[in-house]
Structure formats: C-alpha cells, structure tokens
Amino acid sequence: MLVEEKTILTNKINSKQQPVVEIRHLKKSFGNNVVLDDFSIELKKGENLVVLGRSGSGKSVLIKCIIGLLKPDAGTIDVLGYDMLNLDEDELDKVRAKIGFLFQSNALYDSMTVRENLEFPLRRSWIAINQQQIDEMVLEALTNVDLAHTINMMPVELSGGMRKRIALARTLILKPDIILYDEPTTGLDPITGKEIDELIVAIQKKYNTASFIITHDINCVRLVADRVAVLMDGHCYAEGTFDELQKSTDSKVKQFFE
Amino acid sequence: MELHQNWKAFFAEAGDISRFTSRFFVQGAKPRQEVAEFFRQCFIIGYKSLPLIGLTGFIMGLVLTMQIRPTMVSYGVQSQIPAMVGIAIVREIGPVITALIFAGKIGSSIGAELGSMKVTEQIDAMEVSGTNPYKYLVVTRVLACTLMLPVLVMLSDAISLYGSYLGVNIRGRTSFAFFFKVVFNNLDFSDVIPAFLKSFFFGFAVGVIGCYKGYNSNKGTEGVGYSANSAVVLSSVIVFIIDLIAVQITDILGLN
Numbered sequence A: 001m002l003v004e005e006k007t008i009l010t011n012k013i014n015s016k017q018q019p020v021v022e023i024r025h026l027k028k029s030f031g032n033n034v035v036l037d038d039f040s041i042e043l044k045k046g047e048n049l050v051v052l053g054r055s056g057s058g059k060s061v062l063i064k065c066i067i068g069l070l071k072p073d074a075g076t077i078d079v080l081g082y083d084m085l086n087l088d089e090d091e092l093d094k095v096r097a098k099i100g101f102l103f104q105s106n107a108l109y110d111s112m113t114v115r116e117n118l119e120f121p122l123r124r125s126w127i128a129i130n131q132q133q134i135d136e137m138v139l140e141a142l143t144n145v146d147l148a149h150t151i152n153m154m155p156v157e158l159s160g161g162m163r164k165r166i167a168l169a170r171t172l173i174l175k176p177d178i179i180l181y182d183e184p185t186t187g188l189d190p191i192t193g194k195e196i197d198e199l200i201v202a203i204q205k206k207y208n209t210a211s212f213i214i215t216h217d218i219n220c221v222r223l224v225a226d227r228v229a230v231l232m233d234g235h236c237y238a239e240g241t242f243d244e245l246q247k248s249t250d251s252k253v254k255q256f257f258e
Numbered sequence B: 001m002e003l004h005q006n007w008k009a010f011f012a013e014a015g016d017i018s019r020f021t022s023r024f025f026v027q028g029a030k031p032r033q034e035v036a037e038f039f040r041q042c043f044i045i046g047y048k049s050l051p052l053i054g055l056t057g058f059i060m061g062l063v064l065t066m067q068i069r070p071t072m073v074s075y076g077v078q079s080q081i082p083a084m085v086g087i088a089i090v091r092e093i094g095p096v097i098t099a100l101i102f103a104g105k106i107g108s109s110i111g112a113e114l115g116s117m118k119v120t121e122q123i124d125a126m127e128v129s130g131t132n133p134y135k136y137l138v139v140t141r142v143l144a145c146t147l148m149l150p151v152l153v154m155l156s157d158a159i160s161l162y163g164s165y166l167g168v169n170i171r172g173r174t175s176f177a178f179f180f181k182v183v184f185n186n187l188d189f190s191d192v193i194p195a196f197l198k199s200f201f202f203g204f205a206v207g208v209i210g211c212y213k214g215y216n217s218n219k220g221t222e223g224v225g226y227s228a229n230s231a232v233v234l235s236s237v238i239v240f241i242i243d244l245i246a247v248q249i250t251d252i253l254g255l256n
C-alpha cells in the first residue's frame, strides 16, 4: 500500500521531468543486416528500464549507440540534454563520465589488479583528485559490492559473480547519473544472478540513478524493472510494466514470459 | 573466382593497414601524451627481449664464423674472417635476424594482448572511461617498438661479434684487440648507418602490424590466436620487404 503510493508519487514527479535519455527514430544496420529500425524510447530520472529481446535482436547495439561506441545511421540520441551524435571529443568524454556501462563480458583489465581497475576511470577523467580521495572512492565502490577484501587481487583470481560485481563497482566509481547494463545476469547461476539483481535495485535506491537494463532473463526483469520495453524487429514492439506485459495476449510478447 | 577474391581481400587489407598507420601519425600528434604507458611499454618490449636477442645473437656470430672458416682457410684468407663476419652481421644478419626474433616475440604478444582486450570489450571499456584507446594502446606500443628495436639490434651486433671472436679462437688464435681492429677497419659509416636506420622501420612495422592484427581481432579465442599468428607472419614478410627496399636505396645512393 505504502509502496504503491510512493511509486505513484514518484511517477507523477517523473512525468513532469525532462527524460534523462531520449532516443528518437534510431536506425542502425551493418551492411544488409538491419539491426535497429526506427527505435524510439525515453528513460526517466531514477527509473530502471528493462529492454527485453532475444539474442541477436540488437540490444547491445542499442546501448553501444547510446554511449557512442557505435554510430547510428539515422535518428537522434539525447542524453542529459546533450545531442550525443554531434559532440566533439572533449564534450563526449564529459557526458560519458556521467554514464556507467556494465559490459556483458565485464571488460575488467586483466593486466591490472582490482584496485588499478577501479582507479583507471578516476585517473583518466578530467576531474582533479588526489591520491587520498582516490583511495576513499575505490574503497567506497568496493564496499558497495561487498568485495573490499579483493582489492589487491587480479581479475583472473575471482569467480564469475565476483568479477561481475567488481565490474559494477568500476562502473559506479564516478557516481554516474545513468547506468547501462548489458545482460548483467547472463552466464551466472540463478543465485548469483539474483544477488546482482538485488545490487542493481540497491544502487538505484542509493544513488537515484536511471538505468537501461538489457536482458532476456525474465527473473531479472521481474526483480528490477520499473518499466519494460520489448525490442523486436529493430523497434520497440511493446512497452509497459512487468505486470501489464505479463498479462499481454500478444503471442510474441507472451513467449518471453513462458 | 577464388583468386580474384583473394586479391580483393589483399588490397582491402592493405588499405585498412594504411589507414590504421596514418591514424598513428594523426593521433600521436594530439594532446594528452601517454608518457607513463610509453615507458612501461619500452621496459616490456625492450628490456624483457634482451635475453632472447642476446642468446640468438651470440649463437649467430659463433655459428657463422665456424661455417665460414673452412672456405676462408682454403682461399688462404683466414685473417679476413673478422672483416667478413663483421660486415655480414652489421649490415644484414644482425638487423634482419633480430627483427625476425622481435616479430616472433613482441609482434605475437602485442597481437594476442590487444586481441584479447578487443574480444573481451576492454578496448571499449577504455573508450567509455575517457581514454583514447588508440593512443593509450597503439601509439605507445608502436613508438616503443620503433625505438627499442634499433637498440636491440646494436646490442645483438655487439654480442654476435663477441660470439664470432670466440668462434675464431676455437681453431685459431686471435687476440681480442686484433679481432676488433680488423672488424672496425673494414666497417665504415656507410655500413653502419643504413643498417641502423632500417631497423627503425623494422620496429615500426612489427609494432603497427601487431597492433593492427590485435585491434581488428574477431570474436572468440580462435580470433585471438589467429591475430597473434598472422601478426608474426605478416610482420616477418614486411621486414624482408623493407630490407629489399633498403638495399635498393643504399645501392642507388652508392653506399654498397
């Protein structure tokens, strides 16, 4: 009851706000392979938006376009009021510092220790900070994921779930406003996957971040989603809350919930 | 049909490599120089190759001398062994063999390292954390290769000559001073300088090809192995091609 009232209230506040990410008529193809075809969606502040789609449907392509790792063929992407497709390198780096990206393969630098992995984005950003602040931020990020004791270990020494959490800590270290999760639970056992889902929700609560969560794991959707969009044939095929989509009679939407 | 496609693929790759190389000059000039990473790479690429280069250089000088000896003796010019070996090592064998060993050791490790960084999205991760991965990974490694190989070649030449000195002394008896006197009497700048200059190009080629192959690795562990392997093969071939071009240039300039 109380929770419901609260969500209604936040939804009202959010609906007045300018979305933090706004994607309009996005198109992207590789040669003859049309991956995104007129995809539009918006992400509101503090919201967990799940993009659901089969493998190969273009989910990773979508979030790589958002952060500028891929250049779309047409359409617009607006992040925190910046037109992502028309920024120079310095501006792009500044916007990217506000976006966290959790890679599907974690992308931990395997030649560096956990500490160096976490320090990397701090040292490379243009923010001026001293060693003491760096140490504090590294420790805070590691504590957030309960892995402070791994600080001097190498990524190869960690289990899959631990690596995912270290990657999440590295994503969080610059306190991003927006986080893009690329299949955060794929390849993990259900229990570890659930831990990651809980972390995603905890982070959303603690820092009030807005997130795109790309997945085809329905348990993950159930736990983290405020809103769900189904990516199919390159565009947003259906959109709604988890419950709405679960009750859907559309056969294409239904197959995700079986 | 098959052949036609092979040629097409060949020219497409040559074009890609040229574009990749031109990025080196464009991006290398841009601000935010990765000085610390450059020195780290010099250490890895230069210092850590020393034992291997030293060993192969030593054996090369020794074996060359022992093989050449019977012929020289039969012509009665065994006193000229140091001159002959010295010129062979400094002008040709030293730079080329060192570059080939370098391609095998460093080219493959750069190809594999960047290849695995590529397929595990580490290169993308660098880019989204405000780092230009081309500058951080490629420019530093190519520069380190270009500057370290000439140094390694000089060291290898020196160790080879020492090996050769020992080789002469297995059967004959020559003093250290006399051996090197004959070597240096027969070497001029026109022997040393072109060899020194071409080793910069060898180093550059090994660095660029290793980085190119790694940077354009395909998904999967197979892709990484293929990158490492083709980096060695291609950079070795290019070392020979550069050598061929270098000898034409020195010939035209009358330095042979």
Ligand SMILES: Nc1ncnc2c1ncn2[C@@H]1O[C@H](COP(=O)(O)OP(=O)(O)O)[C@@H](O)[C@H]1O
Pocket: A030, A033, A035, A053, A054, A055, A056, A057, A058, A059, A060, A061, A062
């Ligand atoms: N860099 C690329 N070059 C060519 N094709 C690509 C590239 N990245 C993705 N694709 C293609 O785009 C499609 C969608 O890929 P992706 O977004 O990775 O799927 P998923 O939804 O599983 O994340 C696939 O058919 C894939 O082959």
Ligand SMILES: [Mg+2]
Pocket: A059, A060, A061, A104, A182, A183
């Ligand atoms: Mg994907």
